Amino acid sequence: xxxxxxxxxxxxxxxxxxxxxxxxxxxxxxxxxxxxxxxxxxxxxxxxxxxxxxxxxxxxxxxxxxxxxxx
Amino acid sequence: xxxxxxxxxxxxxxxxxxxxxxxxxxxxxxxxxxxxxxxxxxxxxxxxxxxxxxxxxxxxxxxxxxxxxxxxxxxxxxxxxxxxxxxxxxxxxxxxxxxxxxxxxxxxxxxxxxxxxxxxxxxxxxxxxxxxxxxxxxxxxxxxxxxxxxxxxxxxxxxxxxxxxxxxxxxxxxxxxxxxxxxxxxxxxxxxxxxxxxxxxxxxxxxxxxxxxxxxxxxxxxxxxxxxxxxxxxxxxxxxxxxxxxxxxxxxxxxxxxxxxxxxxxxxxxxxxxxxxxxxxxxxxxxxxxxxxxxxxxxxxxxxxxxxxxxxxxxxxxxxxxxxxxxxxxxxxxxxxxxxxxxxxxxxxxxxxxxxxxxxxxxxxxxxxxxxxxxxxxxxxxxxxxxxxxxxxxxxxxxxxxxxxxxxxxxxxxxxxxxxxxxxxxxxxxxxxxxxxxxxxxxxxxxxxxxxxxxxxxxxxxxxxxxxxxxxxxxxxxxxxxxxxxxxxxxxxxxxxxxxxxxxxxxxxxxxxxxxxxxxxxxxxxxxxxxxxxxxxxxxxxxxxxxxxxxxxxxxxx
Amino acid sequence: xxxxxxxxxxxxxxxxxxxxxxxxxxxxxxxxxxxxxxxxxxxxxxxxxxxxxxxxxxxxxxxxxxxxxxxxxxxxxxxxxxxxxxxxxxxxxxxxxxxxxxxxxxxxxxxxxxxxxxxxxxxxxxxxxxxxxxxxxxxxxxxxxxxxxxxxxxxxxxxxxxxxxxxxxxxx
Numbered sequence: 001x002x003x004x005x006x007x008x009x010x011x012x013x014x015x016x017x018x019x020x021x022x023x024x025x026x027x028x029x030x031x032x033x034x035x036x037x038x039x040x041x042x043x044x045x046x047x048x049x050x051x052x053x054x055x056x057x058x059x060x061x062x063x064x065x066x067x068x069x070x071x
Numbered sequence: 072x073x074x075x076x077x078x079x080x081x082x083x084x085x086x087x088x089x090x091x092x093x094x095x096x097x098x099x100x101x102x103x104x105x106x107x108x109x110x111x112x113x114x115x116x117x118x119x120x121x122x123x124x125x126x127x128x129x130x131x132x133x134x135x136x137x138x139x140x141x142x143x144x145x146x147x148x149x150x151x152x153x154x155x156x157x158x159x160x161x162x163x164x165x166x167x168x169x170x171x172x173x174x175x176x177x178x179x180x181x182x183x184x185x186x187x188x189x190x191x192x193x194x195x196x197x198x199x200x201x202x203x204x205x206x207x208x209x210x211x212x213x214x215x216x217x218x219x220x221x222x223x224x225x226x227x228x229x230x231x232x233x234x235x236x237x238x239x240x241x242x243x244x245x246x247x248x249x250x251x252x253x254x255x256x257x258x259x260x261x262x263x264x265x266x267x268x269x270x271x272x273x274x275x276x277x278x279x280x281x282x283x284x285x286x287x288x289x290x291x292x293x294x295x296x297x298x299x300x301x302x303x304x305x306x307x308x309x310x311x312x313x314x315x316x317x318x319x320x321x322x323x324x325x326x327x328x329x330x331x332x333x334x335x336x337x338x339x340x341x342x343x344x345x346x347x348x349x350x351x352x353x354x355x356x357x358x359x360x361x362x363x364x365x366x367x368x369x370x371x372x373x374x375x376x377x378x379x380x381x382x383x384x385x386x387x388x389x390x391x392x393x394x395x396x397x398x399x400x401x402x403x404x405x406x407x408x409x410x411x412x413x414x415x416x417x418x419x420x421x422x423x424x425x426x427x428x429x430x431x432x433x434x435x436x437x438x439x440x441x442x443x444x445x446x447x448x449x450x451x452x453x454x455x456x457x458x459x460x461x462x463x464x465x466x467x468x469x470x471x472x473x474x475x476x477x478x479x480x481x482x483x484x485x486x487x488x489x490x491x492x493x494x495x496x497x498x499x500x501x502x503x504x505x506x507x508x509x510x511x512x513x514x515x516x517x518x519x520x521x522x523x524x525x526x527x528x529x530x531x532x533x534x535x536x537x538x539x540x541x542x543x544x545x546x547x548x549x550x551x552x553x554x555x556x557x558x559x560x561x562x563x564x565x566x567x568x569x570x571x572x573x574x575x576x577x578x579x580x581x582x583x584x585x586x587x588x589x590x591x592x593x594x595x596x597x598x599x600x601x602x603x604x605x606x607x608x609x610x611x612x613x614x615x616x617x618x619x620x621x622x623x624x625x626x627x628x629x
Numbered sequence: 630x631x632x633x634x635x636x637x638x639x640x641x642x643x644x645x646x647x648x649x650x651x652x653x654x655x656x657x658x659x660x661x662x663x664x665x666x667x668x669x670x671x672x673x674x675x676x677x678x679x680x681x682x683x684x685x686x687x688x689x690x691x692x693x694x695x696x697x698x699x700x701x702x703x704x705x706x707x708x709x710x711x712x713x714x715x716x717x718x719x720x721x722x723x724x725x726x727x728x729x730x731x732x733x734x735x736x737x738x739x740x741x742x743x744x745x746x747x748x749x750x751x752x753x754x755x756x757x758x759x760x761x762x763x764x765x766x767x768x769x770x771x772x773x774x775x776x777x778x779x780x781x782x783x784x785x786x787x788x789x790x791x792x793x794x795x796x797x798x799x800x801x
Contacts, residue, residue, distance in 0.1 A: 018576040019392060024406070025322055026394040031579040031631075034391070036326070036384040040635045041398045043380055047642060050427055051649070058653055061508065061528070062437045063661055068744035069439065070662040071726075071758035121777035198774055202735050204751060205776065287735060287751045329630045351665050352737075352748045354730075354755035358667040365654065369647045376643040380636050434654050436663045439746040443737050443772035510741035512772035517780040523768030526742055584631040617671065622752035624674045627706070627734050627776065 073573050074153060074473035081152035082474045084165055088145030089467070089474070091173060092138050093557060096460075099133030100550040102126045107499070107543025109516060111536040118187070123516035124196040124629075125186035131199030132183060132215075135305070135455060137176050140218060142463050143308045144172070144225050147252045149470060150311070151229045154246035155236040159228060168224035175217025182211035186629075196629040198514065200294060201274070203285045206626040209278040216270050219263055226256035244582045245590050247328060248315055254335040255307040257596050258300060261603060262343045265296025273619075277626065284623025288355045289614045295349040296607060299368075300342040305455050307338060309462040313382045313415060315575065316466060320412040321405055323389025325578035330381045332589040337374040339599050341367050344606035351438045360610050361435055367606070368433040375426060382419065388579065410482065414465020414489035418458045421496060425453030428504060445518070446507020449500045457496050464553050465489055471557060472571035477564030479571070485556045491549035499542025502535035666747055666757045674732050674751035677703065682730060685710055686800035687719060697724040704729060704736035704749040706776050712769050712784025719761060719786065720794040726758040737772035740786060748773060761788040 019028035075082040108114040109123055118126060148165075152158060159165040185193030185208065195207035229252055233245070245253070269290045277285050318325045325331065347364035350356055387401055395401025406412045428450040431437055441447065468485050472478055479485060509527040511518050525532060564570070588594070632640075657663040677683055685701040698719055703710045711717050719725050729738050729749045736749040747755045769784035789795075 018574060022322065025392045027392060029323075029388060029392055034388055034579065036387050036633065036635055038387045038390075038395075038398055038401050039380060039384040040639070042383055043639050043642075046379070046423060047646065050430070051646065053427060054430065054650065054653070057431055057440075058434075058437055058657065062440045062744065063657065063663065065440060065742070065744050067740070067759040067761050068662070069436075069664045069666060069747075069757040069759060071664060120780060124774065124777060124779070127774075196777070202773075204734050205774075288753055291735075291750070326633070327631065327636070330632065330636065350748075352746055354666055354748065354750060354753035355668055355671065358665060361665060361667070366651060369650050372647055373640075373643050376646070377636075377640060380639045384633070384636070430650065434650055436654060436657055436665050439665065439744050442746050443739065443748075510739060510743075510768075510770065512737070512739065512770050514772075514774040515780045520768055520770065520783045522783055522785050523741065523766065580631040580633075586630055622671050622673050624733070624751035629776070 073476060073569060073571070074149065075476045076568070078152045078158050080158045080162055081148055084159065084162075084169065085145040085148040086474050087169055088141045088148065089471075091176065092141035092145065092463075093554065095133040095137040095141065095176070096550070097554055099130050099138060100547065102130040102133070104543055104547040106130060107540055110518060111540040112517070112519070113536075113540040120516035122187055124198065124514075125183060125194070127514065128186075128196050128198050129180070129183045132179060134460070135199055136215070136218065137180075139305045139455070139459065140172065140222055141176075143304070144169070144222070146308055146311070146463075146466075146470070147225070147229060147255075149474070150248035150315070151232050151252050154248035155232050157232055157236060160231045160235060164224070164231075165228055168221045168228060171224065172218050172221030175214045175219075175221060178210045178214030178217065180214075182208045182214060194629050200298070202294070203274065203277065203287055203290050204624045204627050205629045206278055207629055209275060212270050212274045212278055216267075216275065219266060219270075222259065223263070226259060229253065229256060244585065244587075247325075247331060247578075247582070248311070250332060250590070251307065251311040251314065251335055253592065254339050254595070255304065255311070257592065257599070258307070258339045258342050259304050261339070261596075261599050262297045262300030262304070264603075265293045265343075265346075269293035269297070282620055284620045284625060286614070286618075286620055286622055287624055288353070289611075289619065291353070292346075292350065292356070292611065292614065295346040296343065297346070298349060299346045302451070302455060303338050303342040305459045307335065309418065309459045310334070310378055312462050312466045313378070313419065314385075316469065317382065317412070317415045318385035318389060319575050320409060320415065320469070321386040321389030322393045323385055323387070323391075324576050326381050326384040326388065327580040327584075328578040328582045329580065329585040329589065330377055331578075332585060334374040334377050334381070336589060336595050337371070339595055340602055341371040343599070344602045345371060347606075347610075348433050348435075348438070351435055352442045355614070356610060360606075363606060365433060365435040367602075369430075372426075372430065379423065386416070408486060410479075410485035410489060411465045411469040413486065414461050414468070414492075417489050417493040418461040418465065421453045421461070421493065422458035424500075425450055425458060429454065441507050443513055444507035445503045445511045445513045448513050449503030449507055452496060452500050452503070457492065461489060461492050464492070467553075467557060469571055469573075471560055472564070472567075473573050475561055475564065475570075476566055476568075477560055477570055478567050479556065480560045480564050481556045484552050488549050488552040488556065491545055491552065495542045495545030495549060497542070498538045499546065502530075502538035502542070505529050506532070506535045506539075663744070664757070666755055669756040670754045671752055672730055672754050674730070677730065677732050681728070684800050687717065687798070688801070689796065689799055692724075695724070697726065700725060700727045702727060702729045702738065704731045704738060704771065706733050707771070707778040707782040709738070709769055709771075709782070709784035712786070713782070716766070716785035716787040717769075718795070718798065719788055720791040721761050721764050721788050722791060724758055724760055726756065729755040734775050735773050736775045736782070737770070739770045739772040741768040741770050743767065746772070761786075764788050764790050
């Protein structure tokens with residue numbers, strides 16, 4: 001958001017990046033070094049859960065719930 | 072300096088919208104609590120079972136239509152003002168949409184609550200879907216129409232700001248907060264065409280007695296033209312918070328500006344042509360159209376799955392900047408002691424679960440397994456009832472200090488609140504899903520039948536009943552905590568120049584990487600209209616070809 | 630445009646998931662006979678008396694040399710006719726086609742614990758065919774809000790062995 005650049009809290013701090021100003025942040029990670037392995041792991045776990053639950057819901061819960069609409 | 076000091080006029084508008092939103096939340100939430108106890112037969116002493124449907128209408132309208140719309144208006148006023156760096160262009164216009172929406176809401180609410188007065192002719196126990204031939208008092212429909220017209224004016228207000236800003240900044244990219252606002256409103260304009268045709272074209276003249284007969288399928292279809300896109304009208308502002316603010320609350324930056332814009336564009340394109348998926352069990356709509364709706368509905372999973380990745384990656388970026396390591400251990404480094412962060416994060420987790428039940432709802436034939444069972448409210452209490460509502464409550468903890476210039480009070484209570492909501496909703500919603508699989512219907516005051524018993528596949532009916540009642544009670548407690556923190560901070564929070572860290576860092580992959588075509592609103596709006604015509608022109612024509620009011624049914628009192 | 634390779638991979642996987650859902654639905658629809666109702670016929674809800682709905686109940690028909698049954702049901706505020714006052718009796722393991730409509734407001738017709746679940750909309754005839762595999766009783770629930778006594782609207786289907794099916798209650 002470009003408007004943020006002209007919006008520093010004071011002039012000394014405006015030289016520093018947001019990460020440097022924030023005491024909770026121990027190191028700044030740039031886009032080139034950032035590899036979201038954790039996100040990939042979580043999304044793959046989600047994918048597996050959803051696919052398995054889908055198969056269960058469709059072929060066991062639904063298909064096994066006769067009588068069904070056949071026509 | 073925070074928002075209220077820089078933009079005092081916009082702050083006032085946003086606050087007015089929030090006040091209305093929170094009053095609606097308080098009343099609607101209380102109705103929900105009463106219903107949880109009534110339905111489960113834990114306590115039926117407040118109202119009788121006929122009045123239950125008046126409360127249910129109030130719960131749906133006040134929360135799903137009023138709380139959301141007003142909160143979203145406040146949120147967007149904040150975002151548009153801040154990201155375009157300008158106050159509203161004309162305050163008379165701005166306040167006129169606010170008051171129009173408010174008058175509409177009061178009319179609709181009076182019509183609904185009239186149902187609690189014995190022998191009242193003013194009633195609207197038609198639920199928030201108001202399917203004819205059940206007929207509400209005309210004031211109900213006129214009130215809702217005013218809310219929608221007001222929301223159109225609000226959108227026009229933001230486009231007005233945008234055009235003025237564009238004239239002064241011809242070469243700038245649309246700031247991301249404004250981009251998300253404008254695309255959400257474009258989608259709103261597309262989908263509310265259906266609602267306007269239904270309410271203004273059919274229901275208002277019919278409720279005033281100018282026409283006596285109505286064809287029930289036509290307004291129902293027009294309602295769902297609007298009715299699924301409206302869930303994205305609630306959801307996209309939650310996404311707006313997750314994309315724009317949650318990364319910073321996590322200690323990181325938004326992963327990708329481009330993906331954010333692409334996601335909003337896909338929602339604009341696909342939100343409306345999916346409406347038939349609420350009508351899989353309807354006669355009068357051919358299987359081919361239902362299949363088309365299923366394909367588009369499942370495609371609309373895509374932007375939500377992209378959101379899952381982009382938002383989680385932004386949070387992971389924060390966690391790693393805060394010293395997080397490993398494949399999953401970084402999750403522990405997120406700020407689990409910050410109320411605003413916790414609310415958004417827990418809302419996101421609930422949305423992942425609600426997403427799965429939504430996939431079942433969307434998938435044509437398997438939908439009959441759960442159609443109109445309590446599974447469906449189980450689903451949308453995860454989505455609108457948590458992903459949206461809990462995000463809105465959580466971000467209030469961060470926005471309110473900016474709008475009032477006062478620090479948040481009772482931070483411990485504010486921290487307990489989202490965890491309590493999560494717990495209450497976990498209990499209530501899992502039981503509702505499982506009860507739905509056993510065939511227990513939604514929208515009923517007494518789900519007990521004399522001739523047969525439900526046979527649950529997982530768990531027992533007694534255990535589910537208690538999970539719903541206890542879950543609903545915990546939700547009520549959480550809601551009281553929220554309102555208490557908000558009112559106390561608003562009235563008595565410590566005044567400060569910088570009541571909260573309101574800085575939003577730039578994305579990791581910024582707008583410089585984003586193709587310019589993504590900002591072409593005319594192109595995307597035109598395509599969205601085209602997709603709607605492809606989906607709806609033929610089936611609607613089939614319904615009206617034999618006469619708009621035919622085959623006609625007579626009105627029935629609600 | 631800058632899209633991280635993990636995210637590109639996730640987007641491809643998302644398409645796989647979406648395609649997988651659509652393929653399952655089509656497979657169920659075509660190969661497993663798991664259908665949805667479609668467009669059958671419109672009807673004047675104020676003149677059901679002149680149609681088969683005027684004399685609702687179970688009818689015997691012969692289709693392709695097979696004996697089948699048709700069930701006409703009116704959903705009214707707040708009962709199924711038939712279904713509420715007396716159960717709908719049908720034989721097991723036989724094709725049964727339901728025709729359902731409403732003279733007043735929207736209702737639901739859900740055979741609890743099964744996949745038989747449809748809306749009943751004034752002006753539209755909902756039509757579906759099924760085969761009941763088991764001899765047992767089922768509850769019917771109205772699962773669309775239809776007015777202040779919606780919660781009392783229930784009915785019953787009684788599935789009897791083919792050999793014990795009593796044809797004297799059929800309607801003409």
